[in-house]
Amino acid sequence: xxxxxxxxxxxxxxxxxxxxxxxxxxxxxxxxxxxxxxxxxxxxxxxxxxxxxxxxxxxxxxxxxxxxxxxxxxxxxxxxxxxxxxxxxxxxxxxxxxxxxxxxxxxxxxxxxxxxxxxxxxxxxxxxxxxxxxxxxxxxxxxx
Amino acid sequence: xxxxxxxxxxxxxxxxxxxxxxxxxxxxxxxxxxxxxxxxxxxxxxxxxxxxxxxxxxxxxxxxxxxxxxxxxxxxxxxxxxxxxxxxxxxxxxxxxxxxxxxxxxxxxxxxxxxxxxxxxxxxxxxxxxxxxxxxxxxxxxxxxxxxxxxxxxxxxxxxxxxxxxxxxxxxxxxxxxxxxxxxxxxxxxxxxxxxxxxxxxxxxxxxxxxxxxxxxxxxxxxxxxxxxxxxxxxxxxxxxxxxxxxxxxxxxxxxxxxxxxxxxxxxxxxxxxxxxxxxxxxxxxxxxxxxxxxxxxxxxxxxxxxxxxxxxxxxxxxxxxxxxxxxxxxxxxxxxxxxxxxxxxxxxxxxxxxxxxxxxxxxxxxxxxxxxxxxxxxxxxxxxxxxxxxxxxxxxxxxxxxxxxxxxxxxxxxxxxxx
Ligand SMILES: Cc1ncc(COP(=O)(O)O)c(C=O)c1O
Numbered sequence: 001x002x003x004x005x006x007x008x009x010x011x012x013x014x015x016x017x018x019x020x021x022x023x024x025x026x027x028x029x030x031x032x033x034x035x036x037x038x039x040x041x042x043x044x045x046x047x048x049x050x051x052x053x054x055x056x057x058x059x060x061x062x063x064x065x066x067x068x069x070x071x072x073x074x075x076x077x078x079x080x081x082x083x084x085x086x087x088x089x090x091x092x093x094x095x096x097x098x099x100x101x102x103x104x105x106x107x108x109x110x111x112x113x114x115x116x117x118x119x120x121x122x123x124x125x126x127x128x129x130x131x132x133x134x135x136x137x138x139x140x141x142x143x144x
Numbered sequence: 145x146x147x148x149x150x151x152x153x154x155x156x157x158x159x160x161x162x163x164x165x166x167x168x169x170x171x172x173x174x175x176x177x178x179x180x181x182x183x184x185x186x187x188x189x190x191x192x193x194x195x196x197x198x199x200x201x202x203x204x205x206x207x208x209x210x211x212x213x214x215x216x217x218x219x220x221x222x223x224x225x226x227x228x229x230x231x232x233x234x235x236x237x238x239x240x241x242x243x244x245x246x247x248x249x250x251x252x253x254x255x256x257x258x259x260x261x262x263x264x265x266x267x268x269x270x271x272x273x274x275x276x277x278x279x280x281x282x283x284x285x286x287x288x289x290x291x292x293x294x295x296x297x298x299x300x301x302x303x304x305x306x307x308x309x310x311x312x313x314x315x316x317x318x319x320x321x322x323x324x325x326x327x328x329x330x331x332x333x334x335x336x337x338x339x340x341x342x343x344x345x346x347x348x349x350x351x352x353x354x355x356x357x358x359x360x361x362x363x364x365x366x367x368x369x370x371x372x373x374x375x376x377x378x379x380x381x382x383x384x385x386x387x388x389x390x391x392x393x394x395x396x397x398x399x400x401x402x403x404x405x406x407x408x409x410x411x412x413x414x415x416x417x418x419x420x421x422x423x424x425x426x427x428x429x430x431x432x433x434x435x436x437x438x439x440x441x442x443x444x445x446x447x448x449x450x451x452x453x454x455x456x457x458x459x460x461x462x463x464x465x466x467x468x469x470x471x472x473x474x475x476x477x478x479x480x481x482x483x484x485x486x487x488x489x490x491x492x493x494x495x496x497x498x499x500x501x502x503x504x505x506x507x508x509x510x511x512x513x514x515x516x517x518x519x520x521x522x523x524x525x526x527x528x529x530x531x532x533x534x535x536x537x538x539x540x541x542x543x544x545x546x547x548x549x550x551x552x553x554x555x556x557x558x559x560x561x562x563x564x
Pocket of ligand 1: 327
């Protein structure tokens, strides 16, 4: 596989072309927004927490294939998990994208597919945009 | 300071293959033996061998600090550095009553004016006029100044074709207008703005005019006297020079009335224990050791451009730009921004369903460097209704073959991302 195919793996393109959990959000439902000034990615998340569980994650916005696919993949793989676990996983994934730890081969395929982005340091921000936003959304939920 | 005489140019149309041979970087192959196609010239230009040699010669033969060293090297460095003021004045057709101030680039030049000229001249209730197509560097410093002074900032709207709404501009001008800050050539839309006409109208109400010439100096013959600018600023690195050297040309009477920009060495006349007096212009604005090598090499860059001839460069780039716009506009799903009758070589476009970042990454892997993003012009992006654009920006060393390569790569990208 050349670098470009690694960056845009089939699974990523699939999520880009058919994003999961994507839906036009009403302003009042938005729990976090994120912007990547480098490429003009804009992302909004609506997160619902039910007791200790992340019940749903929905997203909308405009952006590059990596940021959009990553939001879709994140929503798909983290929905339904306990808040504490989601928090830990967010930290792990972001650290792995920053090369601060290894990717865990037990992680979902979607996450592993995003590994190729590491070769393109400028795009790491695109890949982690949604993940940072989810962290902030959970911060807010925790404090309210 | 008397401008140095201009070298003879051939007056011939330019021979692009011969010119390309002057740019070692263009011989490079990237990403698995693909020829490098550099179409990001509005961000920074490539450097001809003459400029690289000027840097090397300076560091190997006469590196020394300027203005203070009374020795052979210091005198040579000072002479080389100071001579560039004359080269610049000649290159930009500066009237006699002005000064060339060295800065790091356009951004620093604009900040210099905003911070030295601004606070004295702009009072609460005054207005500054900029335009809806300014680079952030010709917008944010004015926002900061207006906020500090309680003044108002008005942006001249951009018409659908990429020209400025001059009717609105004229309406905005009042006797409270202190400054008009306008880009000569847009880095996004390519639009060449009618700076002379705008300056005349501004002067009629007593306002000063700052021209951001970052994109015009590398592209077309410019003449500050004709444009009637009060401040004329540009970056050397976009004209074939090194990074770290730029220009703020200012009318002498304005520069003399302005306080210093930074305090330190070089900018003083006499330093007492508790206060100091300032050196004369332009030294008052050049505190500290400047980018000596970069300034000297900027002189070499401008002489290189003069050797080709800015008329020839302009004519060639106009043809190349028309070719690029035509070729891009023929691609299905591609929308080219900026249809001003007079425009420069920045060609921004949008490909339906394809984010600029993905596109630029894709074409990069084919060896083609274009730019993607808001291009430091977020207000203009909002006006265009897009979060970001892709931009191919051309220089006199680009070829139609390179544009064909870009067009082919865009077609492939459309297919790859499933919109072809
Ligand atoms: C029109 C315009 N103004 C200002 C700038 C800023 O130039 P610099 O970054 O060299 O200060 C640029 C370049 O990016 C530009 O295109």
